[in-house]
Amino acid sequence: MDNFPLKIKSNYFLAPMAGYTDKPFRKLCREFGCGLTFSELISVNAIYYKNKKTLKLIERDITDKPYCIQLFGSDERLFLYAAQFVEPFCDCIDINAGCPAPKVIRAKAGSYLLKEPKKLISITQTLRKHLKKPLSIKMRIGYEKINPVELYKELERSGIDFITIHGRLKSQYFKGEVDYNHIGQINSVLSIPVVANGGIDSFKKAQQVKRITGCEYLMIGQAAIGKPFIFEDLNKKVDTNRDLGFVKAVMKRHLQYMIDFWGDTAIRQFRKFFHAYLKGYPNIKRFNNMINNCSTNNEALNIIDRIEVNQLTPKEQACK
Template identity: 25%
Template sequence: MTSTVGRLCFSNKTALAPMVRVGTLPMRLLALDYGADIVYCEELIDIKMVQCERVVNEVLETVDFVAPDERVMFRTCNREKDRVVFQMGTADPERALAVAQLVENDVAAIDVNMGCPKEYSTKGGMGAALLSDPDKIEAILTTLVKGICKPVTCKIRVLPTVEDTVELVKRIEKTGVAAVAVHGRMKEERPRHPVHCDYIQAVAKTVSIPVIANGGSQDWVKTYSDIEVFREATGASSVMLARAAMWNASVFRSQGALSVDEVIEEYIKYAIRYDNNIFNTKYCLCQMLRDRVESPMGKQLHAAQTNEEICEVFGMTDYYKKTQAALEERRAALQANHCHSDQPTLEGDIITMAVRFERREYPPQITPKMYLLEWSRREKLEQPVYETVQRAQDRAFQSTVIVAEKKYRSALWEKSKKFAEQAAAIVCLRTLGVPEGKIGEKNSGLVNKRKREEKRNGETGEDCTAAETAYRKRHITQSSQKEEEKN
């Protein structure tokens, strides 16, 4: 049996509920700051998560789970590691286990969404659709409990009758889950409908595992003291807040809530510090503004297209610039550390080296790509082929060059596609021990090419006038550039 030492406890807790587009890192950290004991991430679909790669983001000091298209699906940090619950949408036990195993070392617990009534969840047999398939619920939860070391929980909605709801939760309890969250509305009901506290109470009286009451934001919870009132009304062990926390995360604050404007400022700081998705940030801020969303400030927010523009709306431009400068300084320091070695390393089938293309280190109109092309021709090889990718989070580029069926690339990302290709060419040339054209470098490949051109015309460099030599140099350079552009 797995040890429970250090495992997340779900009794007598207040939690930030999982909310799509809301429960990202900035909101989770904000809720923790104000007193929440546990924070849930937004529902993340298993099919998308299972394709992700775990990446340590040294600049932001986060752990990112990055999709093949470079989108960050889930971002977390050490600050929340022992209190964040990863919620997934799933309808497949084995895929659910694969996702749980991918993230379990970076989170405190795994939760399965069985309550979302929205079509994007239910159409795949996930969310509230699972409520009508208790066999699948049991299979998913049992597989997770047996397959990972972290606590497993689930979040459900109540069924049409109290008896059916109690029977379902009793079956869930037998799978070995650590807790169950119960939203006191049926899947057809919406926030305008009253929450069924009696259903939650019946469940809490029947099972021995902690029951987390959810759904009280509209009628019950408007202040911190209301949280305890809702807990008593439902007989639950803990309380989970969604909309009340979305509107003002300081509802978790035992000393009393802060003004929404203060909360907005703190949220924006986290959003900038952790490079939150711009559209996600806008959505959360609009939810906080509520009836002010149509005000001049709200309209400016709607028009904002970057995090910097959002900061301008709220008078936080100085904070944005200061934070970006600090991140850029950290990025430069990390890259400098990565560059301390000129020795190539092998990553899979790709030879890598931490190098950067510095334009000032090369003569005008001379580049490493030109030298690599010349060397390839001299060796009677096929011309180099460049494959370049761009990552979404900062729009930086990284290129791989293929020469003689071998791949080369720089470990560093560049700000432009052209520079990324030049950096890849440098890695290839240095690995092969071939000149790359830097100022002051001897044995230029382009010089060799010029001599061949001169011999082809029956001349030597000594026979040419200065004007003719200059003309040939320009001609060769232009030809090489045209070849490079074609590639």
């Protein structure tokens, strides 16, 4: 971890995920040993207008360090304004060049920047010139076709400190085959650290991705939703099956963090996590229905207490 521009205790990072990676979830993943966290993508325009909800989304827990704030936009001046505004509240600024959401693409931001590499490079150069903290980019391997190697070299020359590559095209959204070979090719030509991302859901898979890409640093997205303890597994170099008692305790801790942060509305945002925590367990339909129909945080805490399923893990069930 010597060549990484931030002091990190683990080389497994939590991916930025809109609607998921808020302060409570980042704090939880950190407690399980995640090495670096990112805010969800934050609009540079919203920062300019000091949108209250946006400002809440960049809040971090004191234990959540180092922490990157990820920005998206297309106007260079607004980008610079937003980056300078958020710089005191984080340890690194990350440029989003990967988001495929239609709303973001229409605004010529996110992965659209891969179609306008000159603009992306210019934004990068400007930010680098004016920011003191590390600067990174998270990008896809291409919009519709694979990026030329020269683009990555230009980005490196523009002064970014590390780069995260999600090994899918914009057109693949979040599913489908991940091109680890391309990530490996880029890792072999750049001097800055390359973080490999896409499809890493176990220690076994992480080993495989490290082998193919040669990357020391890995980023985990969807696999951490409902399984924040994946970071503990990765750090301990094991793949575990946690028992239901453990999972329920994590669910309650997570919901409590959300209540502390979001107040009465926590339950609304927690439901999706609830479903993810129980995914794969048998006979959980009635608990999913209960959480969907409950309206207060206290009810939700009670529902977690009442969860009872066959104590076998999803994997053991499958073997039966």
